[in-house]
Amino acid sequence: MPVASELQRAAQEQLEATAERLEELAAEAARQAKENRNLARQAAAQPEIEEARAGDKQDRLGFEERQDLQRALEDQEQLTDEVDSLRAELAELERMMEEAGQSNPELAKDLKELQELLEQLNDSDLQERMDELAQSLEEDDLQRANETLDQLSRQQEDFRDRLEESLARFRRAAVEQDFRATTREAEELARKERALADAMREEDDPDLRPRQQAELRDRAEDLESRMERLGERLTELDEREASAGVDQARKSTQQARVEMGEAQEKATQGRNQEAGQEADQAAAVMERASQELQAALDDMAQQQSEATQAALQQTADDALSLARRQSQLGERMRGASQEQVASMRGDEASLLQGVENMARSLQEATEGAFGGNPALAAQMGQAMESIESTIQAMGGRRGSMPSPYAQSEQTVGQLNRLALMAIASAEQMGQAQQQSGENAAEQLEQLAQEQGEVMNQTGQLMPMELGQQAMAQQMQELAAGQESIASDLGDLAEEPGSDETLGDLEQMAQEAEALAQAMVEGRLTPETVRRQERLFHRLLDAGRSLEREELSEERESEQPGVFERGEIMPLTPDQLGALRYQLPGPDQLQRLTPAVRQLVIQYFERLNRAGAEPGGTW
Incomplete structure (x- = not known):
């Protein structure tokens, strides 16, 4: 692999x-x-x-x-x-x-x-x-x-x-993936340098270690070049703070490379203990470089998230402002003559320009992604179409199409709905981090990725031909990560509903514990790596089984209980009337979280209860 x-x-x-x-x-x-x-x-x-x-x-x-x-x-x-x-x-x-x-x-x-x-x-x-x-x-x-x-x-x-x-x-x-890949390379280089330092001190294969150190030094030099190019690409994206962080990591990598060269020289001379100390120092500096990269990456992601949330909130504010203007314009249409209504088409066209500007601003702020919400982009288009229909109604003959006032009210509803969706998107972004990992499927997915990381790190050690002591030291550190996975799996197995997963979580926890014990004892064999890989895929399958269950639309029939048939009262004219503001469609509602969905329903209920005063906004 x-x-x-x-x-x-x-x-x-x-x-x-x-x-x-x-x-x-x-x-x-x-x-x-x-x-x-x-x-x-x-x-x-x-x-x-x-x-x-x-x-x-x-x-x-x-x-x-x-x-x-x-x-x-x-x-x-x-x-x-x-x-x-x-x-x-x-x-x-x-x-x-x-x-x-x-x-x-x-x-x-x-x-x-x-x-x-x-x-x-x-x-x-x-x-x-x-x-x-x-x-x-x-x-x-x-x-x-x-x-x-x-x-x-x-x-x-x-x-x-x-x-x-x-x-x-x-x-x-x-560019973001370049950033993540560069950070991962720095982490791997630091781990390998630390393992090599242990191997140098063990003095088990003095001819091999200088060659390995030369290879790691060359990798550090290549990594410097990657960091330099990454910094330039970030500057082109106007991510200057992130670029400065990458440049600092590049300087740390340069320092680590110099110390790797000194370790190589001493190892070649047979001064293995001193070489091990130099390699330890190089590993420490390389670890610092990887931390500097990760910090810069996290800061950039946080700033981007905050900028997107701000853009979504601004979109909501702008949509509400346009809805108020549309409502006021609609009130002017009531009772106005056809000529007077036609003269207002310029005002209506300015509203269309406002929505187009709003869409352009959000698109630029999110680089075409609309906050990762395709439904929001679709709603933006529906608002534009509604305004265009209003403009057409304002220029048409009476009775040939919906009245300008009625069409104006529909536009108010579309703009209010757009504002609500933008607010919901901003709130979902803000809550995403706190909600992450709350359900069993997400926890299993996270554990699978952690197991994959342990598996990858273990696989990197095998080609290094470490001595017994150096291997034991590295395996001790990896065992801590494997033990953490075993503990989390055990906790998850005790939660309600854990028996619904594909596979026995308790048995998986026991396997993770057994792997951790083997690693503590310093045993790294091809069979150990295969067992880690099997556990990783079992965790993936378990998480997917829960995801499929959550997405399943299968219905289960239930035996009806006893009920009393009450008197059926006739519906009033109000009860038979159509809603002034229609709820979003089922597809749109299902894209929202339960809490936001309830907020949407309550919002439209309030609008329809206040239906005696048309054209209002919130």
Whole structure:
């Protein structure tokens, strides 16, 4: 199995490759949009009645048009297939990292968020235009196909815009993964240097140790170069504090490299005890470098989270302000003449501009991710559509469509709903850390990743050919981590519902305890590593079994109890009336936590109870 740092680095490289491919797709989408727009214009410029075409010429031109249209459809299908393929590759990367015990929460969150972004690229409007074009070609309706091609070119321009907007998020995700991989490499280098220091003092293989020290020194030099490049990339993202932290870690790594060179020289001269002391000092400095990297990474993540929460809160404030303005404008529409209402369309258009600015600001603050909430982005679009419908109603004839006032009230509801969703997203981000690990599935997932970490560290020791004393020292330290997993598993096995997992948690705890005991005794054999790996996969399977149970929609029937049939009273007209403000749909409600869902329901109940005074905001 590859070491942890290699897997982390592979994840970074795949994210970078995905970003590069998206950039190529954006350029290709722009080319196709331009080409299809030109084809549509050429077709529109031709006479509607093509009497000028006669005989073979007409057949030839019709064939050429059909070929051009078919090629345009196939080119767009290839683009959408490419996006789907990239999403599948990210899903496979997520699975691979989890299977290897390297799916830390930040990477897992990034991969899920990026998959959602790719899924949103192929929206329903684009697919609808493609289906219409395919149907027109099948029915041999070239006129309709050319009209659809013009619409498709506009959808392709939107597709290109969404690709370019997603690029920033993918590039940042790649830099963040570079940061995590570099931190992991520093941790591994510090551990190996510490183990080598113990081996040097043991003097069991004096010819091997100088070569091993030279290899670690070369790795430190490579790591310095990676840190320098990482610092530059962080500066490009305007993460100057994080860049300064990486630069400090680079200087520590440089110091560690110098001390590694001194340890190598003394080991070559046979001064093994002194070499061990130098290696110990190098390990201590390298540990400091890894801590500096981790601190800078944590600070950057915290600042980014706070910035996203602030952007979501600002979105809520802006949406509420726009809702109040919409309510006031709606009141002005009541009783106004058609001409007076039409004159207010400029005011309504300014509200649309306000929502567009709000969406742009949130998109820039979250780099296209909308706080990791696709439903929020969808609600933003619904609010814009509602305002556009209000503008249309304000310019239409009475009775031809919903009244401007009624449409204005719907817009108020959409803006209030947008504000509520933004507030809920901000609150969920703030509570995520406290809620993490509260349920059994999350605890098992965390324990699986901890077991994977112990497994990876154990695997790194085997190729070092440590002496008995050095190996015993390293195994003692690893045994503490294995013992902690055993203890946590034992506690989890005693919690209610633990028997619902796939596998016996108590038996897993006993296996973890037995592994810890073997490690305390300094026994590191291939069988020990295999047992660790089996335990890791059992923990993964147990966590997944609980996740599937939580997501299951299976219903169980129950025997009805005795009940009294009461008198059925007729409903009042009020009870038969439609709600003034409709609740969000079931799909939207199910995306929220139970607490936030209850808040949403109570909020709309209050709005509908106050329905006698229309147009209000909160």
